[in-house]
Amino acid sequence: MKLIDRLYKDAPLATRNEITPKLGFLLTVLLAFAWLIPFLWMGVATLRPSSDGINLMAELIPSFKPTLDNMRDAWEIGDFPRYFLNTTIICTGILLVQFFTITLAGFAFARLDFAGKTLIFYLFLMQLMLVPVLLIVPNLRIIAQFGLYDTLAGVMMPFFASAFGTFLMRQAFEAIPTELEDAALIDGASLIQRIRHIYVPLSIPSFSAFAIISVTSHWNDFLWPLMVINSPDKRPLTVGLSVFTATAEGTQAWGTIAAGTLMVIAPLLITFLIFQKRFISSFVTSGIK
Amino acid sequence: MSLAEPAALPVAASAPPRLNIAMRFTTRFKASLPAYLLLLPSLIFLALFTYGAMGRVIIDALYQRATPKAPLRFVGLDNIAAVLADPAFTGAVVNNLIYAVGTAIPSIGLALLFALALARTNVVTSALRAALFLPVLIPMVAASALFLFIFLPNVGLLDYYLGRLLPVLPNWLGDPDIALYAIMIITIWKNAGYYMLFFLAGLQAVPEDVMEAAHLDGAGPFMRLRYIILPELKPTFLFVIVIATLNAVTQVDHVFVMTKGGPSNATNLVLFYIYQQAVEHYDIGMASAATLLTLAALMALTALSFRTMAKREGGP
Numbered sequence: 001m002k003l004i005d006r007l008y009k010d011a012p013l014a015t016r017n018e019i020t021p022k023l024g025f026l027l028t029v030l031l032a033f034a035w036l037i038p039f040l041w042m043g044v045a046t047l048r049p050s051s052d053g054i055n056l057m058a059e060l061i062p063s064f065k066p067t068l069d070n071m072r073d074a075w076e077i078g079d080f081p082r083y084f085l086n087t088t089i090i091c092t093g094i095l096l097v098q099f100f101t102i103t104l105a106g107f108a109f110a111r112l113d114f115a116g117k118t119l120i121f122y123l124f125l126m127q128l129m130l131v132p133v134l135l136i137v138p139n140l141r142i143i144a145q146f147g148l149y150d151t152l153a154g155v156m157m158p159f160f161a162s163a164f165g166t167f168l169m170r171q172a173f174e175a176i177p178t179e180l181e182d183a184a185l186i187d188g189a190s191l192i193q194r195i196r197h198i199y200v201p202l203s204i205p206s207f208s209a210f211a212i213i214s215v216t217s218h219w220n221d222f223l224w225p226l227m228v229i230n231s232p233d234k235r236p237l238t239v240g241l242s243v244f245t246a247t248a249e250g251t252q253a254w255g256t257i258a259a260g261t262l263m264v265i266a267p268l269l270i271t272f273l274i275f276q277k278r279f280i281s282s283f284v285t286s287g288i289k
Numbered sequence: 290m291s292l293a294e295p296a297a298l299p300v301a302a303s304a305p306p307r308l309n310i311a312m313r314f315t316t317r318f319k320a321s322l323p324a325y326l327l328l329l330p331s332l333i334f335l336a337l338f339t340y341g342a343m344g345r346v347i348i349d350a351l352y353q354r355a356t357p358k359a360p361l362r363f364v365g366l367d368n369i370a371a372v373l374a375d376p377a378f379t380g381a382v383v384n385n386l387i388y389a390v391g392t393a394i395p396s397i398g399l400a401l402l403f404a405l406a407l408a409r410t411n412v413v414t415s416a417l418r419a420a421l422f423l424p425v426l427i428p429m430v431a432a433s434a435l436f437l438f439i440f441l442p443n444v445g446l447l448d449y450y451l452g453r454l455l456p457v458l459p460n461w462l463g464d465p466d467i468a469l470y471a472i473m474i475i476t477i478w479k480n481a482g483y484y485m486l487f488f489l490a491g492l493q494a495v496p497e498d499v500m501e502a503a504h505l506d507g508a509g510p511f512m513r514l515r516y517i518i519l520p521e522l523k524p525t526f527l528f529v530i531v532i533a534t535l536n537a538v539t540q541v542d543h544v545f546v547m548t549k550g551g552p553s554n555a556t557n558l559v560l561f562y563i564y565q566q567a568v569e570h571y572d573i574g575m576a577s578a579a580t581l582l583t584l585a586a587l588m589a590l591t592a593l594s595f596r597t598m599a600k601r602e603g604g605p
Contacts, residue, residue, distance in 0.1 A: 018509070018510055020509070020510040020511070021405075021406070021510055024402060024405060024406050025406040027402065027406075028402060028403055028406035028407065028417065029417065031399070031402075031403075031421075032417045032420040032421050033420075035420055035421050035423070035424065035478065035482070036420050036423070037446070038424075038432070038435040038436065038439065038478075039423060039435075041435065041438070041439070041446055042435055045438075054444050055444060057438070057444055058438075058444060058445060058446040058448075058449030058450070059449070060446075100330065101330045101331045101334065102331070104327040104328070104330060104331070105327060105328050105330070105331040107327060108323075108324040108327040108328050112321075112323065112324040112327070113320075113321075113324075114320070114321030114324035114325065115317050115318060115321045116321075117324075120328060120332075123332070123335065123340070124331070124335065126335075126339060126340070127335055127339045129587075129588055129591055129592075130339055130342075130343055130584065130588075131535060131538070131539055131584070131587060132338070132339075133539040133560070134538070134539065134560065134563075134580055134583055134584055134587070135338070135339070135342040135343070135346065135580070136563075136564070136567075137346070137349075137563060137567045137573065137576045137577060137580055138341075138342035138343075138345035138346050138349065138577070138580075139338055139342050140567070141345065141349075141573070142337060142338065142341060142342065142345065157334070157337075157338070158334075158337075158338040160330075160334040161330070161331040161332075161333075161334035161335045161338075161339075162331075163335075166331060191323055216426060219428070220426075220427070220428035220429065220430075221428075222428060222429065222430050222542040222545070223541065223542060223545070223560075223564070226545070227564075227568060237428070238428045238430045238431075238542070239430075241428070241430050241431060241434060242430050242433075242434075242545065242546050245430075245433075245434045245437065245546060246546075249437065254438050254441075257434055257437075257438065258435075258438070260434070261431045261434045261435060264428065264431050265426075265427045265428070265431045268426050268427065269423065269426060269427070272419075272422075272423070272426050273419070276415075276419055279426075280418070280422065280486060283425070283483065283486050284486050284487065284489075284490045
């Protein structure tokens with residue numbers, strides 16, 4: 001228990017000589033290790049030579065002769081650079097348009113008084129209630145009518161407006177003192193100039209929080225691009241990985257599957273490990289809609 | 290005004306108000322115009338992909354698809370009735386309910402445990418939080434690829450290690466009685482770290498002096514949890530339950546990658562059923578009817594939870 005005491009020294013909700021909180025902490029430590037096992041297996045299996053055979057595939061103790069063969073195979077079988085490019089285009093495209101739409105709408109709700117404000121506010125609120133994932137069937141038909149079936153633009157378009165982003169920017173803009181805007185107004189700045197030079201620069205933290213949430217969710221999106229995209233060269237990472245997994249599963253190439261999965265999740269994981277605090281606070285913000 | 294023009298009086302008396310209303314309307318609209326222009330880009334996309342899509346679902350649900358033999362025709366509520374009578378749909382609803390409850394309770398429970406244990410920030414708790422949060426970040430498809438091997442019969446990770454302890458092991462994804470619970474494990478693994486964040490945020494509202502006082506009064510950890518911490522976390526609980534329910538209906542990527550709804554529909558969930566109807570059977574009417582029913586259920590649930598939340602906080 002000495003080690004636990006040291007690790008757990010200033011536990012707030014439980015103090016000093018109580019055993020229950022320490023057991024809770026111990027259980028959490030054990031579960032945190034259990035939580036990492038799939039990642040651990042992925043790393044070990046990626047480096048395991050195929051000569052170890054299928055019977056050792058599950059062994060979590062790494063092989064003595066690590067190899068990069070699985071990485072190379074995965075790279076050759078799956079068109080990962082293409083998938084990366086497609087996913088990057090999708091996420092960037094969505095985010096750029098979203099920045100534009102949520103800034104303007106967020107400003108209108110935060111600073112302007114207009115007829116029908118409450119009604120329009122509720123119209124935005126509806127997007128949070130009508131879960132977009134469930135509207136895939138009508139949205140696919142709308143996208144097809146625009147002639148955007150099997151295009152990256154078709155994957156992006158339903159997400160160009162974001163009620164969550166609008167409400168986030170509204171909150172950020174409301175926190176900015178009106179005196180700043182009044183000063184600009186006296187200097188003769190137009191509405192758009194005031195938004196660009198006062199509101200946007202002062203709301204960078206909110207923009208970055210929104211960017212993290214938006215990119216993470218669209219980076220991981222699967223069902224919608226699966227329905228819109230038909231051509232193999234337009235697949236995003238998730239769809240590419242699912243096809244890749246299905247192919248490699250048939251040949252029992254689990255080392256290759258592990259390597260492919262590693263390649264797909266590495267960018268987000270590395271970004272997370274660098275900007276951990278930002279990520280976590282953004283995810284908390286996303287909950288406080 | 291002179292007394293010589295009495296006839297003009299009624300007109301003069303009635304005209305200004307009417308003019309006023311019209312003028313007030315135009316001035317109000319003119320004053321509102323900048324706001325409308327700012328909202329327009331968002332409203333165009335919302336109109337297309339939220340309200341338009343919703344209207345489309347309602348209309349599509351009322352029509353039967355065109356077949357080579359029969360043209361598109363209006364069938365009223367027949368599609369809804371057909372969906373409700375389809376054992377595959379009712380089966381998916383039952384599966385989804387089991388899945389929702391069976392993933393929400395464990396992941397919320399674990400999230401609370403994690404948050405309580407890792408409330409104070411230091412190097413160790415930060416590392417543990419990061420470990421528990423990692424699954425949240427990876428695509429469900431990637432998680433499914435990893436768990437495909439974990440659940441693989443005989444050689445998979447689970448069987449490799451459990452096989453040393455247990456003589457007989459189930460076929461995790463192949464047995465209809467077990468497969469749904471197997472895919473539930475992935476969801477719990479993926480969501481617990483996410484819900485943990487909200488509990489961590491909620492715990493910051495627990496006043497430390499009250500905790501300290503309770504401790505001095507001899508209240509044990511369970512007493513403090515029951516009477517101080519949990520009441521403070523009530524809004525968090527409500528919020529997390531709503532999110533968990535939404536997740537249970539919207540996260541189905543693992544079903545696509547791992548089981549395709551099988552074996553014998555044991556892991557079929559509502560959204561996968563909708564996808565099957567639309568993409569595999571080309572039956573937009575049935576898919577729309579199922580979408581409509583699901584949306585109605587979810588919206589009722591969300592409205593209900595917001596009402597409870599508003600009532601508790603003394604709002605309207």
